[in-house]
Each structure stands twice: as C-alpha cells, then as structure tokens.
Amino acid sequence: GCGSKTTEQPSTSGTENTETAALNVGVFYYDYSDVYISSVRSSMDEQLKAMGVNYTNYDGAGNQAQQTDQINTAISNGANLLIVNIVETSSPDAAQNAVEAAKTAGIPIIFFNREVSDDVVNSYEKCAFVGTNAPEAGHMQGQMVGEYLLENYDTVDLNGDGVISYVMFKGQEGNAEAEARTQFGVEDANAVLTAAGKPELAYYNASATDKYLVDQGGKWSAQAANDYMATILPEYSEANGNMVELIICNNDGMAEGAVSALQGAGYNTGDGKTIPVFGVDATDSAKQLINEGKMTGTIKQDAEGMASTILNLVSSVQGGGNLMDNTSSFNVDEGVAKIRVPYATYTGE
Amino acid sequence: MEQPALLEMRNITKEFPGVKALDGVSLTVRPGTVHALMGENGAGKSTLMKCLFGIYAKNAGTIVLDGKEVDFKSSKEALENGVAMVHQELNQALTRSVMDNLWLGRYPKVAGLMVSESVMRKRTREIFEELDVHVDPKAIMSTLPVSQRQMVEIAKAVSYNAKIIVFDEPTSSLTEAEVEHLFRIINMLKERGCGIIYISHKMDEILRISDEVTIMRDGQWVATRHAKDLTMEEIIKLMVGRELTNRFPPKDNKPGEVILEVEHLAGKYTRLKDASFQLRKGEVLGIAGLDGSGRTEVLENLFGAMTKESGTIRLHGKEIKNKTPREAIKNGFALLTEERRATGIFGIRDIKENTVISNLKSYLAGGFCLSDKKMKEDTDWAIQAMHIKTPSQSTQIRSLSGGNQQKVIIGRWLLTKPEVLLLDEPTRGIDVGAKYEIYQLILDLAKEGKGVIMVSSEMPELLGICDRILVMSGGVLAGEVDARNTSQEEILTLAAKYV
Amino acid sequence: MCKEERTVNQETNVQEKEARVRQPWTAQRVGDILLNNALLIIMAIAVVYIAIKNPNFIKPASLINILSQTAAYLPAALGIGGCIVLTGTDLSAGRAVGITACISASLLQNAANMANKMWPQIGTLPIPVVIVLAMLIGAAIGCFNGFFVAKFKLHPFIVTLGTQLILYTVLLLYVQQGNNKGMAISNLDPSYTGFVKGSLFSIGGTPIPNYVLFAIVLTAVMWFVWNKTTFGKNMFALGSNEEAARVSGVNVFGVTVGVFALAGAMYGFTGFIEGARIGSNTANTGLNYELDAIAACVIGGVSFVGGIGKIRGIVIGVVMLRLIFVGLTMVGVPQDLQYLIKGAIILFACALDMRKYLVKK
C-alpha cells in the first residue's frame, strides 16, 4: 500500500524552507520479503496514512545499488524526508552516501532497524536513527535461554552427559543485530549457567571453527535454517547419543524453519519431546508456536513501537521543527541522535 | 482432357515483403500422373507447394482438391486431407529414431493416450518392406547418411496414403541407384492413382518420369505441356526465356605445372582411407564415386574441416598442414560445402555480410576499421557476376531461393581469390541456366591459373568440364581417368572397386 | 504375421546382444565405458570417501535424509526438464513454487487458532482440493509462459524472466491479504503437515516422510508421459526440430503450452509440499529453486541442445546435488567452498556429458 500522491511539488533547492512545505516522504525498505520488516511496514503505512502524509514506499530487494538509485530518484522527485532501512550494514559508506544525497538536497533523513554508525548520524544535523539496542536482544535472549535451561536442565540434556549441545542460526554476516545476537545469545546464557555451577553450552559440532550457521543469502530465512537443520538431524540424533539439545536463532523466521525440520524428525509437535528453540522478533506465527508448546521463547521487537517512534520524528518535521525535538520520552543515546526502542521477552501467554 | 483433375491450383498469388514470389500461377494435376514443375532458381516452385501444403498462406487464388475447394491453414490439415510432401530441405528430428520420425504427428495409440511401439514397429517394417527400404527403424536419425535420411523422408510421405504427393527436389542427395529406387516407388504410386508433383532441376529425370510439365519463370506460369512433346532444349528455352544451345561452355583452359600434391591422405574420424593425387595449375579435377565413398572427405580433409589421420599436402613443393579451415584459407584454399543450409549460409544476416565474411581482411582500412564502401563494391560485383536474384544487398540471405543462396556462397569464395578451389556439389539444386554460368565461372577460374577440384554426383557434368576425374570407392582412391576419353561405364566400374 | 515378426525381432535383439558381448575388451572400449558412466563412478567414489570420513553418512537416518531432500526437489526438476528438452528454460519456477506454497499454506491453516489465520472465513479446506488447486495454479502459470513462447516465438529465458517478476508482485500482494499483513504464513493444520511430513513406513527406525512416496509416484507418472505418450514423443520431436514437427502435423502450440503447463503443475505440487515442509511461508519462499532444478537436469544429461533427456538422468542429477549438499557438510567442507564445488561439478558433469554428442570430424 502507498499514500495518495502529492499534487503540489515542494521545491528541493532551498535548505530551510522544507519545514513549511507539505511533506513528501520516501520510505526505503531493505527487502519487502522480510517478514519482520513487513510488520514494520504495515504499522508505518497505517500511521503515515493516519497522519495524512504523502509518502512513497520503495523495495530495495536486498540490493544496495537498487536502493541507492531509488534514493536518488526520490530526491529528484522532490522528496523532502527520507526514511531509510539501509541494505548494506557492514560498512558505513552506503549510509554515508545516502546522507550526502540528503545533505545536498537539504532534507532530513531517518535510518531505522538496520543500524548505521554514530559517525554517519553525526555527519549531518538532520539525521537520526531509530532502532533497537542491538546487543540488548542478544543479552535478553541469552538471559532467557540460561534461565530456561536452569529450570529444565535434565529434560533438555537428552543424553545426560551434563552438557547442553546447541546450534546457533545467524541471519546475515556483517549485520550489527545479527552479530550481537549471535555473540550474546550464547555468552549471556553461559554466564547464567556458570553462575549456577553448570558447564557452558557446547556447540553441536566441536570441530567447527565458526560457532554458528549463517544464511548465506543474508535473508534471515526459514528455508536456510530448515535446510541446515534437516542436514544436521540425521547425523546428530538421540540414537547416536549426540542430539542437538538447544537451538538459538537470530530471528523467528529461522526459528520456524528449524522447528519445522525438528517436526520432520518427530520433535516439537506440541506433545512428546521438544527441543527448545529460541528466536527474536515475536512475530505472530512464532508467538503461536510458543503458545502451542512447539517453540520455547522469543524476544519481542516492537514493530509498532518502531513505527510510532519514527512517526514521532516525522511529525516534528511536519510541524516545522527539528527531527529530535520531541524525543525526551524516548531512550536516546548520548551524543548521537539514535533512539532505541526497547525489546521485551516473550515466552507465551 | 483425359481425366478429371485431382488437384487444381488457380491463379495463386503470394507476396513477401518486397518480393512477389507467385503471380497468378495455375497448376492442374491428374490422378495417376506425374506432373513436373520446372523453373529457374527462385521461380517460385517451392513457394507454390508451400502454399498448397499450408506452410504459407496464399494472398489470392483458389485450390480445389478432389472437387472441393480447400485452403489449408497448417501442414496437419494438408496431411489429413491427403496431401503429403517431401521438402526441399531435410526437416527431421535428428535426435529421435527413424520410427519416431516416420510416425511423428500420427503416432498409433492404445488406450487413448499410450503410443503403441509394437504397432509402430510393425507398420514401419511393412512400409519399408513394401518400398524396399533398408534402414533400421530404431536407428537414431543423426547416425544415418543423408541419402538414407532422404529415403526415410520419401517413405514417410508415401506412408500417408495421400492423394497428392509433392517431391521437392528429392534426388539432390540421392545416388543413382537410389534415384532408380525412387522412380520405382513413384511408378507404384502412379498405379495407385496418386497425383504426383515432382520438382527437379535434372532434365533427364523430368523427361523420364513425368507425364506433364509446368514451367514457371519469375513467379509466373509460362507453359504446361505433355512431357512426350517436349525436348530438353525446349524446356530450357521456356525456363530461361532464351535459347541455350550448349549445356557446357567451351573448354579452353590449359592445365600447367603441378601446384598441389596430396599423398596418402586419410581421415582420423571419417572413412577416408587413402587418397593420393596431384592438381595442376589451370586444371579442373573432378572427383566421382558413389555416395559414402569418401568424396566429401577428400575435400574436407584437404581443407582442414575434418581431422586428418595421416598424409602429406604439398603446395608448390612446400609442405603445408591445413589443420583448420582458417589455415587452409591463408594457404589459398577455398571450399564450397555440400550442405548449404547447415554449413554455408548465415541465414539471418544480409547478402553483403554473407558475401564478404571470408575476405574481411582486405577491407581493413588503417589496419582495423572495415570499409563499408569496399564491401559494398565487392558484393555488387558478386551479385552481377553471378546474376544473383535479390532485391538488395541488405536482404537476408534466407529469403533467397536455394540456388541464389548457392551463388552468394560461390561469390564469397571467389572474393578470397583462392589458388585452389574445392567445390562439393557446386550445382546441387541449381537450375540449368545458372549451372551454365557456374561452369563458365569454373572454367574462367581455371583459365586464370587456379586449380579446381570438384565433387559431383552428376556424371555428365564431370565429363563436361573436368580435365581429369578421380574415382573414389570405399574411402580409397580407386583410380584416375582422363575426362576426354573415358566413359560413364569406366567410372562406374572403378567406383564399385572397393564396395 | 505378427507372431513371425516378433520372432524376427527377438532374433535381432539376441544377435545385437551377442554382438555386444563378442566385442573385445580393448582399452578404448573400457575407456569409453568409464567415461560414459563417469558421473555415476564419481558419485560412487564420493559416497565411499564421505562414508569413510564420516560413518554417519551411510546410517539409515542420513540416507533417508538424502532421500527426503531428493524427493522435495525432484518434482520441480522433472517439470523444468521438459522445458529444457524444448531448448528452453524456466526462470519462473521458484516464484511459482513460492506462490503455490503460500496459497496452499493459507488454505490449510489451523482453524483452531483464528487470530493467526489468513482467511478466517474460509476454514480449512480438504487436502485433495488444495493439491488440485495448487497444481492448477501452477499449470495456469505454465500456460501463460507457454503461450508467449509458442505464440510469439519468444525465447523461454525472457518470457519466464518476465513471468518471474510478475509473480513476485503477486506473491508480495498475496502475503499481505486477509489477516496476514505480510507475516509468514504458518499455523498449519495438523492434517496438512501430517499428510506431507507424516510417514507410513520407516526404515531402521527412521520414518520415511510421505512426500517421498509422492515423489516416487510423480516420477513414475512423468516417466510414462515422457516415454509412452504421444505428448512425450511430440515434445522430444519438437525440441529436436520444431520445423520438422510442424510440417509433420504436430500441434506445436499445444505441445509447447502443454510442456510448460505440466512443468507448472509440478511447481504447484512442489509448492504444496514445501508449504508444509518449511512450515513458514513468505514472499521469499521458493527463491532460486529454478537454478538447482535446471542444474540437476543438465547434470543428468538433459541438454539445452533440445530433444535429449531422460527421467533417470534428472533423478541422478537431483541426487547428485543433494549428495553435494549433505556430503560436503558431513566431511566438514566450509560453507563458502560449497558453491565452488557445486559450480565445478556442474561444469565438469556437463563437459563430460557433452562428449557424447560431439561429432568428431
């Protein structure tokens, strides 16, 4: 869905008069097919429509070149506010390019979800970032995993060797959220375990150099997790005494893919044995799996909250003010215009 | 006249962009007769037949088959209504078996959807037996020699039990024995009451087999006569529109010193076993032999288009390798191949590019930029020298008639100014008038001091313009005769030596 | 006479066989046999090597895993194989799988949980209805492709590239419909997942999922279609020489559309299976399925030259790709290298296969 079209095109040449002109917003999503991002998009569409703002959505289709071209096109079409879910996150340059383009046009730019560096945000006074505190999801997930294990240690330890073997599914290489979740999801769980005198988690394949499996396509996809899991299961099984006992995923999509593969092997069907699977996002379908006992927990990433935070900045601009004018109630970083929408744990209703 | 017509085509007109291929042509075929269709290359014979067979939609005219007006929209319709055709260019599914090709489009079925292999095999055997064709029904088409593929095609056309069967130059790739075989089949069809349309450029065939002859020129009907009332000279006159007293131009070339010596040439993957011969400056050297005797292989091995196993080639006493066609061209060789469509023309490209492609180096200005002007000039030269019938230089070659395509390719090679010209069936599918022109060209080249080696299945042609004739048999050079004092019998005896 | 003939045939057969047996075992002949079966030989060597490096590889559970994965990817490959026989290809296969997966899943959601149901008003449809629907939708997509290929003589590459894009829009819009709002379509009805992933048999204690059975049935059907029906024979003739087929009265248009439609029906079936197998259906589902399917066909000897290919080859091709996928993981080859190995095997297999068709002159 997309807003109605502007009839009156604001000038793009002036630097200061954007505040008074009608808003013409370009919203750039990194990939329409990403489920969590779709939920942000639904909320965003709803709220932008409610505000009566003219806006246009763009699908980067996971391709930075396409998104860069879209940003340039939007600017040449008189966009006077950019909301960008940048495709390339593993270096600041793509985001910096977008900022330069916005700067030249003198228009504000808000990044969201996929984090950009402080330097990028600080390089332009009309730039802000709305996202989460990437490590937070990892920390919360790790905490949740650790606590769950302490409570259910012996049930989880299927082979009774006193050690929990796990798999970690990473959504993408070089993405700040993915990196943090991959690291802290395990580290914090270990901290909880060791504090209680239990041994640390053991990666299911002791000889692997990387302690995670990653979606090579960078799409955080259920399919990737499913394919990996289906390949792991015949080799690591209860019969062999080396069954994977815990699955931690960077997001719910991957968790769902893993659950489906486990179901193929007779686990996680709601009754009978369940291998604990954890995700992030709290998508509707993941919440349902958790409520049905097929998945264990997730970290809620508040799509609606993210959208309303962004919209808060948009309305400041609409009212002729600056991006960060009315942000005192939010969780803002020190020294940089970055707003953090909090996560919450979810283990069922 | 004698019997009611089986097929009547009246005032058929067909236009292609820029060409009026047929202009009010009429043709009447009676049951139990052979109606020959003759005309120069590009006269419109094949086009007329394609209009009948539902391949082209005619622009005007009527077709009456068995008293009913018809206008077939597809070949399927034509076949279902008793019209079958052997096409000028072989059209077969080469990766499939003989049997699959024979029954393509009308597989015998069981239980409504299954193809019955056993019925297919049985019927194939019946037809092959009836027609005395000896081909393995299960053989994959691509493994058969061209002549056998042609016989399969003929058997297929016959097997439709059609009322009208069109043969568009069926003998251009058949041996003499197979031609006789075909004639027996045609006589049998006549007895059954079929009407047969027979297109060929071979006069003797026409006079032998046909009852009536229709002659076309430039897309127009010229005459229809009883064959028994016609002579070769008359046919030629009607076709060409002028008198053509001699079929061969006067031979005034003078063979000089030896330029090319070939010793024990043998092919690596092909059946050429042993051939040694010499070629003189200004000489026309013929190669005769039965189909499959290795004539084509001699030329293609010499030219590097096939891989040699052994043998030496010396040009002016110096040994050369000719490993690839490119190398051969550099050494002053040129080869006109046997299968025009497969290895000759660049169908989708225009006449100009088809003409200059082997000679590009000589159009380079400043070493790297091709000069359009020079290419145009040379193409014009070729069009005029060969009397190529084409609307313009920028016409796609595939829209020319077969004979005119052939002339373009000869032009291509002449432009490279070769010293040794290898011609494989140079007049295949070419009309009498054009043949004469090509003979003239060959002799002119010889007079200029070039050496020409020419493979042909037409004995009179070899006897008419060659100085010496080599005879191949079973992949071996069986002998050599002097064209001036030999006979067809002598050549045939040699050709049978190793079979 | 019929009887007589049969004896004649048998005789020739016997003679042929004898001739074959009588052939001397020259080095040339041994070499030829090795080369002609090189792919199978390499596959065997690889299996032995992997099994030695990691004995788990040949335990029943692992073999059944390979079997299951093969079964999951086979139908799409069988479908696309026909397109390749017609000298074509089909880039829209992946998206077709995606759409039919999403549609199947959305029609087979658990009615017990209305909140997460895309179409609460529809309820859970009977499984056969959904299978037929998915296959019909796939076939319709195929008809569209076939129509453009046959009617306008367009190359299938470009037609199916266009279709791929069109289908992506359809997919993006579909997942936003009803209650779904772009979320993953899951909450599948147990009857659906049971039907697909459940099992009737098990070997060595490991259950064999039902979709393996389905794949076997489909393979048999496709073998029959390719080898025993008019349609199949026409398809090969058309792929080998369109003009020849046309002048022999083959309905070129019909056969082309039919081949693409059949392929589409196969994608539809794949979508139905994948919907339950992956369990989470998004606009991403099916992405790039066509590449593996095409690769499998070509590895198995279905040639882009047209008119050449065997069902057996396609099965071998799919197994081969799954062996690469599973085997490389089992011997611990890093993920990064897997693409290289897959690419190299494609090149190698095809170069090897092409030898057979190269006419040496």
Add this chain to the structure above:
Amino acid sequence: MCKEERTVNQETNVQEKEARVRQPWTAQRVGDILLNNALLIIMAIAVVYIAIKNPNFIKPASLINILSQTAAYLPAALGIGGCIVLTGTDLSAGRAVGITACISASLLQNAANMANKMWPQIGTLPIPVVIVLAMLIGAAIGCFNGFFVAKFKLHPFIVTLGTQLILYTVLLLYVQQGNNKGMAISNLDPSYTGFVKGSLFSIGGTPIPNYVLFAIVLTAVMWFVWNKTTFGKNMFALGSNEEAARVSGVNVFGVTVGVFALAGAMYGFTGFIEGARIGSNTANTGLNYELDAIAACVIGGVSFVGGIGKIRGIVIGVVMLRLIFVGLTMVGVPQDLQYLIKGAIILFACALDMRKYLVKK
C-alpha cells in the same frame, strides 16, 4: 572494368533509394512503420504522460538521474549483448561485477585510515592500474566462460551458472581476506570516488557524474567493435551459423572466447564504477545485475536466436528499464506493482520485437 562497374553500382543504389521514396503511403506501410518503432513510440508516450502527471520528471535533476543510472548499467549490458548475439547468455555477470567491485575498492582504500584498510601493506594504487586490473580480471572470468563454451560446446547458460557459483565462493573468500573479515569494503580513497562520482560538466546546475562520460566512450568503442571490425562481423556470423562460420575461416574458438572476454572486461569496468558509486562492497554486490542487463538487451532487440542485435537497441533497452524504474515511482505506482509492470513490459516489448523476425505465412 572496375570503374565501369562502380558506376553501375551507384546507379543501383540510386534506383534503390528512389524505389523506397516512391513507395506509396498505404495503410499497411504506415502500420508497419508504427509497429517497427512501437517501442520508441510507447517510450515517448510514456515520457509525455509521466511528465504531465509529475513535472519533476523532466526537470534537469531528474533527467540527469536517469542519465546517470543508464550510464551505470550500460557497460554490463553492452558486454552481455555480445554473448546473446552468440545465442548465449551470461549468468555470471553479476558476480563478476561484485568481485571486480570488491577488488577495485580494496585497492583504492584511503591509506589515512589504516585500521579499516583491507590491505594495509599495499597502499592506494594509482587509478589507471586498478581500472586495467579490474577489466583484466573481468576478461579472465570471461575467458573461462568462453573456454568452456567453445571447447566443450556447452550451453552458456549452464557454463555461466557454474561460473556464477564458483565466483560466489571467490567473492565470499575475498571479503574475508586481509583486515576485512567479511565486512563491507569501504573507506574509499577520495581520488577514487572523485574520479567516478565527481563531475566535469553540469547541466542546469546539476553536475553530471564522470561515469556518464565513461559510458559514452565505452558505447562508442563497442559500436565500433560491433560494426567496423573483423571481430564484430565474425561475431555476428558465428551467432547466426557456427558451422558455416567455421568453414568460412572464422576462428570460432577465438571469437567465442573473445566475446565472453570482452563482456567480462565490461563487467570489470562496471565493477570499478559500482565500487565507488555504491560505496559499500560486499559479497552481495552485483547480485542479479545480469538479469537487468539481459532484459535490456532483449528489449532492445538483441535476439536469443543469435546473430541479431544493435548497440543502439541495447542503449534503448537500458534507458527503457531505467525509465520504468524512475517513471513508475514518479507517477506513484506502488512498489509491489512495479515488478509486475516491469515483467509485463519485457514480455510486451519482446513480443513486439519478435514480429520482425517471424517468417510471415
């Protein structure tokens, strides 16, 4: 004799021209002219329509945006065009762009910031060296493709699919080298970004990036190669009939390898440009570039039939795709629908174009 002949030629030429002029303006002829230029006409109508709906569309900034995008995507399309003329395709183009982009970027990083430099020991190379290197690497990839195509007579689809996979491994490994550890390669030297994105001219106050100039030069070079060189003529001959080309003395192996290598060099150049234009180079860079490039060629009339195509057509094709990309957003077509419209236009354009080559019945 030669002189005499020339006059005759000129006469025929004059006659031909006159004949053309004299042709009556029948409805048929007008219809033909309209149909033959339908793409351009539709493009013109579209431009007028968009400009009326949204005047921003024809402001200098917007036109230069379209021009720049065209320039960025043109070289790869020009390269791949040659592969299509040879009845082939090139699926490895995107990855080749990715690799050369990463390599170019990694060799042109800012030495002032050592920590973020992939190869701290190398320093910043001179720009011409890197351009040549990128093009050579691209050409080497092309040679590899061409070798397999020409030597083993494999279909380019399958060869380049294999190469695509192989290159992806190379790309994944490359970005993990040196100091980089899988991160995006950025921190580019200002000399590099200045060279590519800087500008010498501007129109109506909007600067024209340098890569537009490069694209113009490359287009001219490619036009020359296609139309005025032996290589170009041989390429077309080969694309239209390989066997005939061989006996006509065309170096089939050499020309095939040459065409792919030239294409590769174009990808290399594209990589060099994209490295700076996008600024952030990862294993994802270049993904799917080939699809747009192929679509552009085919829209512009380069045919998969082989032996047909014009540089002008490729330029029109790329412009067309960029117009779709920019124009659709400008008239407010929702993003979801854009894939559909793009797909439909590809189908429509090609069906229209194919009319010319259909043998009329």
